[in-house]
Amino acid sequence: MIKVTNLHKTYTAGELEVKALRGVSLEIGRGEFIALAGPSGSGKTTLLNIIGCIDGADSGDVKIGEKSVMNLKKNDQAMFRRDNLGFVFQSYNLIPVLTAFENVAFSLNLMGIGEGDIRERTMAILKEVGLEGMENRRPGRLSGGQQQRVAIARAIVKNPEILLADEPTANLDSNTGREILELMKRLNQSHQSTFIFATHDPMVMDFADRLVRLHDGAIESDTRR
Amino acid sequence: MKLYKIALRNISRNKRRSGLSAAAIAIAAAAIVFLFAFFAGMLNDMRTNMWTYLTGAVRVRHSDFDKYERLNPVHLAIPGYDALLKDIMADPAVRAVSPRINFPGRVPVGEGTEKINVMGVGVDFALEAKYQDYEATLTEGSLPRMGTREALIGRALAAKLDAGIGGKFTVLSQSGSRGSNAYTFTVVGILDLPIAGLETLMVQVPLDTAQRFLWLPGQVGEILLKVDPQVDSPEDAALRLGKGLKSEVPLNVWDYKQVNGMAAMMDLAASIYDITAIIFFLLASTVIINTTIMVIFERMNEIGTLAAMGMKGSQLVRLFFLEALFIGIIGSLTGIAIGMAVAGYFGGAGLNLFSDAMEGMDTMGMGSVIYPVLNFKSTVMVFVYSVLVTGLATWWPARRAAKVTPVEALRY
Structure with missing residues (x-):
């Protein structure tokens, strides 16, 4: 379903050139729960961002379904992300002026879905992530774990083909991190979305059905469980 | 959740800064409403006095x-x-x-x-x-x-x-x-x-x-x-x-x-007042530009998040534009109200600025006490100008923000 072919990406910082990806190729099937792991600078986040269409590569190709997403125009990329991808960030990245309900609903607003449908789907997903009764709280009045649940709800509410999570447990204590991972695993099974993590957290790696280790911009190992 | 609701809430995020922007617009609008009324009063006065006593x-x-x-x-x-x-x-x-x-x-x-x-x-x-x-x-x-x-x-x-x-x-x-x-x-x-x-x-x-x-x-x-x-x-x-x-x-x-050849200058004066108004608004717009740039840099990560969620560049520009528009409307309405109140007061009481200075001078018929005259058309124009300038001042930084790639924005 996702086919990454010979991906190269180099960052330049002043006169310094950093090769983030050196010919990465990878295939990910529908509904997989996969972790891209590796130390800092290994290229895991870069690969995640390129698959998520929020960053570009120097060469190579990424196909999602039958569609090559590398050469999409900016607006088409935005619409592709809106309709097919969900993101979960390390720092939750919720909109502080919106309530939990509004943060989740806004994803559907962008898709132009009717208000009635939005309400129904948002309430359902908030219940599913365990935030029933907290819909009207703004992020400032939620704990880290609760904020990450809102972020996950926001990403999964539109039933994306792919959910991309960059270090989703890094800001959480281990118990909360485990709860979040259990939640994501459940959602992976119930929504049939592909979950891709960029992480260096061993607990995430343990949860993953497939572990792809990167080192210096290349795939070091690819293990299925 | 409509964009305008988010824009309204964003305004209340930093009340002091939004207030500063609104105040800049309000001061410019108030000054221009008063100046226009003052100039209109002065021109009326000059015309009446010239017609009555001189020409x-x-x-x-x-x-x-x-x-x-x-x-x-x-x-x-x-x-x-x-x-x-x-x-x-x-x-x-x-x-x-x-x-x-x-x-x-x-x-x-x-x-x-x-x-x-x-x-x-x-x-x-x-x-x-x-x-x-x-x-x-x-x-x-x-x-x-x-x-x-x-x-x-x-x-x-x-x-x-x-x-x-x-x-x-x-x-x-x-x-x-x-x-x-x-x-x-x-x-x-x-x-x-x-x-x-x-x-x-x-x-x-x-x-x-x-x-x-x-x-x-x-x-x-x-x-x-x-x-x-x-x-x-x-x-x-x-x-x-x-x-x-x-x-x-x-x-x-x-x-x-x-x-009196100088009387023909009265027509020219109207254009000078328009230029004065533009200068006032340009000064106010620098505050708006500064504020918008500050807001954009502060919220760059959020811009990245919204872009990652699939928000288009034009929608991001519209969001910032709406925020500025609301500030512009609040500021200009406040300013116009203040300007009208001041002009209205002096329209009745008169503004004696020049009586000593003008004694014995050829003043082209200008009286020593000026009674500002409010003009509906120019007041409406001040409102339109205020909102337009606020919008334009926001457009450039917002457009630049929309051009930043999501990954760059998320790194902030």
Whole structure:
């Protein structure tokens, strides 16, 4: 379903050139729960961002379904992300002026879905992530774990083909991190979305059905469980 | 969740900063509403005073008078003006006429060794009462009777002459036969004139007395007219009268802008006010640009998140634009309300800024007390300008923010 072919990406910082990806190729099937792991600078986040269409590569190709997403125009990329991808960030990245309900609903607003449908789907997903009764709280009045649940709800509410999570447990204590991972695993099974993590957290790696280790911009190992 | 709701909530995120932006717009809008009202009041005042005391909306003179004006050609008068007045009054645009003789004179004061300059004006008080607003200016005494040597003088001149009601003074002047003459007049009324320069000079006497004094029986130096601008402009009225009037002597029928070239500058002034307004708004827009840039940098990570969620660049621009629009609307409405209140207050009370500075100056008819006049059209324009400038000031930084790639924005 996702086919990454010979991906190269180099960052330049002043006169310094950093090769983030050196010919990465990878295939990910529908509904997989996969972790891209590796130390800092290994290229895991870069690969995640390129698959998520929020960053570009120097060469190579990424196909999602039958569609090559590398050469999409900016607006088409935005619409592709809106309709097919969900993101979960390390720092939750919720909109502080919106309530939990509004943060989740806004994803559907962008898709132009009717208000009635939005309400129904948002309430359902908030219940599913365990935030029933907290819909009207703004992020400032939620704990880290609760904020990450809102972020996950926001990403999964539109039933994306792919959910991309960059270090989703890094800001959480281990118990909360485990709860979040259990939640994501459940959602992976119930929504049939592909979950891709960029992480260096061993607990995430343990949860993953497939572990792809990167080192210096290349795939070091690819293990299925 | 509509974009405008998010924009409204974003405004309340940092109330102090949003307030600062709104205040910048409010100050600019208030200043411009007041300035426009002040300038409109000033122009109205100048036009009214010029028409009343100096040039008329249209002026009829002997055509050679203007050529030799510096030589005080009193003898270049208009004979048989009664018939001329009838023709002038028959014109549909003419609302009032003032046949007059102007005569510069000298008045001895003290022991007689010192003389002060005066500007004598012989007027027909029956017609003049319809031409100028004596109810407002004649604050003491009464109008002179025709055929007498009674006079009205400006309050400042009365102080110089040390003459109140019943006081006497003698005017020396050159007559129409190029000789000299002197008449002693009795003060029967004191004028509080809107032009400080005129108040120190003006002596108004009955027209028939002035005719005898200047040896100009049955003649006037000029006829000033007021026209109804709703019917016709002074320019068109002057053109029409110039073609139609018949006299024993050649006539110049000029509108006030031809009489006083500076009056034509009044039209130019309107453009200068627009430029002033633009400068004010440009200054205010720098605050908006600064604030928007600050907000964008602060919220760059959020911009990245929204972009990752699939928000298009145009939607991001619209979000920031709406925020600025609301601030602009709040700021401009507040500013306009303040500007209107201040202009309204001074519109009634008057704003005396120049009375001392303008004494004895040629002020193009500008009064020493200005009464600002609010204009609905210009007030609406201020609102439109304010909102437009706020929007434009936001557009550039918002557009730049929308061009940043999501991954770059998320790194902030």
